[in-house]
Amino acid sequence: MPAVPASLHDASALVIEGNLQSRSILIAQLRELGVGNVAQCSRLLDARRKLEVTPFDVVICEQRFERESGSGQDLLDDLRRNQLLPFHTVFVMITAEATYSKVAEAAESALDAYLLKPHTAARLSDRILQARARKHTLRSIFAAIDAQDFEHAASLCQQRFEAREAYWLYAARIGAELLLRLGRLSEAQALFETVIEAKTLPWARLGVARAQLESGQAAKAATTLESLIRDDDAYADAYDVMGRAQFELGNFQNALSTYQMATRLTPGSISRLLKHGMLAYYTGEKSEGIELLDRATRLGLDSKMFDPQALMLLAFARLDNNDQRGLQRIVEQLTRLRDRSHDPARPHRLLHMAESLLALQQQQTARAQDDVRRLANDVLTPGFDFESACNLLALMNRLVARSLPLYEADAAVDAMALRFCTNRAMTELLACAATGTADHAERIRAGHGEVLRITQEAMKLSLKGDPQGTVEQLLDAGERTGNAKLIESAHQVLQRYSERMSGYPALQERAEALRQCFHTDARLARLGEQTAGAAEPGAVSLPAGYKPTSREGQLTAQAA
Numbered sequence: 001m002p003a004v005p006a007s008l009h010d011a012s013a014l015v016i017e018g019n020l021q022s023r024s025i026l027i028a029q030l031r032e033l034g035v036g037n038v039a040q041c042s043r044l045l046d047a048r049r050k051l052e053v054t055p056f057d058v059v060i061c062e063q064r065f066e067r068e069s070g071s072g073q074d075l076l077d078d079l080r081r082n083q084l085l086p087f088h089t090v091f092v093m094i095t096a097e098a099t100y101s102k103v104a105e106a107a108e109s110a111l112d113a114y115l116l117k118p119h120t121a122a123r124l125s126d127r128i129l130q131a132r133a134r135k136h137t138l139r140s141i142f143a144a145i146d147a148q149d150f151e152h153a154a155s156l157c158q159q160r161f162e163a164r165e166a167y168w169l170y171a172a173r174i175g176a177e178l179l180l181r182l183g184r185l186s187e188a189q190a191l192f193e194t195v196i197e198a199k200t201l202p203w204a205r206l207g208v209a210r211a212q213l214e215s216g217q218a219a220k221a222a223t224t225l226e227s228l229i230r231d232d233d234a235y236a237d238a239y240d241v242m243g244r245a246q247f248e249l250g251n252f253q254n255a256l257s258t259y260q261m262a263t264r265l266t267p268g269s270i271s272r273l274l275k276h277g278m279l280a281y282y283t284g285e286k287s288e289g290i291e292l293l294d295r296a297t298r299l300g301l302d303s304k305m306f307d308p309q310a311l312m313l314l315a316f317a318r319l320d321n322n323d324q325r326g327l328q329r330i331v332e333q334l335t336r337l338r339d340r341s342h343d344p345a346r347p348h349r350l351l352h353m354a355e356s357l358l359a360l361q362q363q364q365t366a367r368a369q370d371d372v373r374r375l376a377n378d379v380l381t382p383g384f385d386f387e388s389a390c391n392l393l394a395l396m397n398r399l400v401a402r403s404l405p406l407y408e409a410d411a412a413v414d415a416m417a418l419r420f421c422t423n424r425a426m427t428e429l430l431a432c433a434a435t436g437t438a439d440h441a442e443r444i445r446a447g448h449g450e451v452l453r454i455t456q457e458a459m460k461l462s463l464k465g466d467p468q469g470t471v472e473q474l475l476d477a478g479e480r481t482g483n484a485k486l487i488e489s490a491h492q493v494l495q496r497y498s499e500r501m502s503g504y505p506a507l508q509e510r511a512e513a514l515r516q517c518f519h520t521d522a523r524l525a526r527l528g529e530q531t532a533g534a535a536e537p538g539a540v541s542l543p544a545g546y547k548p549t550s551r552e553g554q555l556t557a558q559a560a
Contacts, residue, residue, distance in 0.1 A: 011039040011057035016047040016072065017094075018065045019095050022117075026060055026094075029121040033128075044068055044075050044268065045299065051079060052304050055086050058128055064096035070268025077236070078269055082305045088141045090131040094119070126157045130259060134167050153332070154178040158191070169199065176207050183216040202232055209241055218248045236265045236272070243275065250424040252432075263292070270300035274307050275491045282314050282432040290317045301333060308337050308350050309387060316394055319361050326357050343384075353391050357398070365404055372396055376412035379419060382517050386426065390433035397436030413440045413482075417447020422485040424448075451483055458489075467497035471507050475514065482522035492514060497526050 011036045023040055030038050035058065044065060048057035061072040072093055080086040112128035115148040135142070141160075149481035157175025161168045174193050179188035195204040205228045212221040225242040228235065239262035247253035259276035264274055273296035281289030281458050282397040293310045300306040311330050318326040331354045338347035352371070355384035359367040376393045377385045393416065399406050413434065421427040426449040434440035454477045461469035473512075474490035477483070491511050515521055519557070 008034045008058075009036055011035050012055075013039070013058040014047065014050065014056045014074070016039045016040050016042075016044070016059065016068065017060040017476060017552060018062060022062070025198055029124055030060070032056070032121050033125050034362075044070050044072075047077060047265060048078070048300075048303060048305075052084055056089055058090045058092065060092045060094060060124075061083075064092050068268065070266070076507075077266070078271060078305060082271065084304060088135060090128055090135070092124070092127055092131070104498045124443055134170070137166055137285075138171060138174075141171065145174075145178070147225075150178050150182055152409065154182065154184075161191070161194075167169075169195065169201075173207075176204075180207075180211060180214060185211045189215075201226060202238070204237055206235070206241060208388045209238075209245070212498075213241065214243055215246070218245045221245045222249065225492070234265060236262050240266070242277075243279075247279070248423070249423045250428055252279065252428065256280060256283055256285070268299065270296050270303055272306040273299070274310055276545050278313065282429060284432070284435075286317065290314065297333075308334060308347055311337075312350050312353060312391055315357050316398070318356045319398065321360070323474070324358075324361055326359055327354070330354055331358055348390065351393065360395075360398060360402075365399075365402070368395070368399060369404060369406065372399060372412075373408055376408045379415040380414060382519070386420050386430075389420050389430060392416070393430070393434040393440060394436075397434065397438060397440065400438045401436060409438065410443065411538075413443045414447060417444045418451060418481040419483055420447035421451050422483065445534065451481075451485060454486065455489060462493060462497075467493055468501040468507070471501070471511070475510055477506065478514050482518050484518060487511065487514045491520075528560060 004501075007528065012058055013030050013293060015023055015030070015038065016024060016402045017040075019041070021205065023042065027040060039054075039056070040048065041050060047061070050262045061075065065073040072095075074094070076085075076091060090112045094113055094115045094117060096117045107310075114133035115124060115127055130552060138160075140154050143155045144156060145151070157171040157178065160166075160171040161175060165171075172191060176188045176191040176195075178377060179185075179191060189208055192204045192207035192211065195201060196208070205224065209224040210216040214220075222242065223396065224244040226239055228238050229242065232238070241259050242264065243258040246252075246258060256276070256279050259272065259279060262272045263269065263276045267298050273292050277289045277292030279289075280286070280292060290313075296306070296310055297314065311334055315327055315330045316326075318330060334347060334351040334354050338344045338351050341347045356368050356371040372392065372395060373397075373499070375384075375388070381388070393413070396406060396412070398411050399408070416430070418428075420430055421444065427445060431441040431444040434444050455474070457475070458473035460468045460471065461467070471490045471493050474486050478487035478490060480519070490507075494501070494504065494508055498508075501507065524536055524541050
């Protein structure tokens with residue numbers, strides 16, 4: 001019997017194993033090691049729910065579940081992507097498969113330990129203690145992240161990487177992730193590329209693509225990803241990022257095919273089902289989209305990974321099919337999400353929209369018309385976002401299809417186009433949401449053309465030696481429309497030509513006020529990603545509060 005590691009006496013553990021006998025053996029081994037609190041789950045869905053609400057020091061998970069479409073790897077990927085697995089948690093995967101691809105897959109997911117069956121309690125203890133030793137070695141990095149001091153944490157990671165100290169590759173991955181978060185994209189890309197030179201790793205190549213994408217080089221990112229996928233066609237995160245690159249290039253059909261591959265590889269991933277389903281819905285493949293969104297709802301309605309906009313799209317489908325019972329059920333589900341949300345503004349907004357659809361289905365047309373008028377008046381308010389615009393356009397089309405008068409429609413569509421048409425992808429997505437019996441989609445595209453015209457006209461002044469005139473025109477248009485592209489363009493010109501502008505202080509103050517008002521520098525949430533804490537595919541999750549200070553002893557204990 002192995003010596004009982006004192007550091008595990010106060011630890012809590014979760015065993016996720018479908019086989020009762022194997023689960024009992026693992027629980028007995030953990031208790032033999034002195035683990036004080038051991039919980040258990042036989043299904044991945046139950047495990048996901050438990051991990052969303054309870055932090056564990058050790059998670060032991062079976063890789064393969066015979067009666068489920070997902071795997072332990074799928075669970076781990078989703079937990080990390082949605083920032084639901086704290087840094088202090090040791091995640092051990094147990095499997096009977098010893099193939100290179102499976103071991104490599106585990107290594108690429110930043111797994112703490114990979115244990116082959118059959119194993120002894122001593123081997124399990126070794127794996128857990130080794131993982132805890134690494135976390136202890138890197139505790140200064142984790143503490144800086146916990147304190148939200150990302151600059152210091154990134155510096156510590158780079159120092160460890162450059163000195164090739166213990167766990168330098170793991171530190172490099174965390175450091176590159178922090179640099180991306182800080183907006184230091186060129187430095188992040190350089191760090192990923194240096195890792196590739198030292199040891200070609202798929203996550204580093206994916207990191208290069210992510211840095212390229214964040215810096216606006218979607219075409220370059222797509223080229224990088226094509227090479228990565230050719231070398232490893234089962235790397236699901238690569239398909240996620242490729243789909244996003246294709247989406248931002250406006251290649252919706254290619255993006256749809258890419259998301260199809262990702263969901264085929266990981267059929268139990270809630271986030272991938274959501275992205276695939278939403279894009280299919282908006283691009284006209286509604287039956288496919290509804291099927292995927294229904295599946296995501298069944299799997300993850302109570303999960304933090306679930307995006308309630310999926311319910312909104314299902315509500316429109318229920319209305320179109322005259323399914324009053326199904327629509328009523330969605331209203332009840334959104335009510336439940338609103339009631340349990342810490343920030344109910346968005347769930348409340350979606351619930352109100354679903355109630356408008358239910359009123360329309362019940363022939364209460366005056367209520368639906370009043371809601372459209374109210375929302376149309378809010379188009380230029382900071383709280384009215386892109387998602388609200390898509391839903392309002394869809395509701396307006398349902399009213400038009402029922403021949404209900406809506407005199408404010410054209411002006412509202414034009415206002416939404418001028419506000420949200422910041423690039424080709426957003427324009428086409430908005431046009432997809434506006435597709436129906438009216439000419440709203442054409443008006444959306446015309447609005448994008450107008451935004452481009454305004455930008456080009458303003459930039460001509462800069463070329464003529466009058467950058468201040470460019471900024472003034474862009475800010476005037478930004479105040480009038482709320483368009484993030486116009487406001488950010490003004491900000492960029494200000495930074496570039498600040499020394500040549502006599503009115504720089506006043507213009508800078510005006511630009512910053514608009515940026516804060518309309519949140520133009522914030523990352524735009526993409527399809528299926530407005531969850532409780534979504535992270536980028538391929539990223540190492542970097543949540544704050546990786547370990548409560550009252551239990552710091554769990555990390556500081558030295559491995560035997």
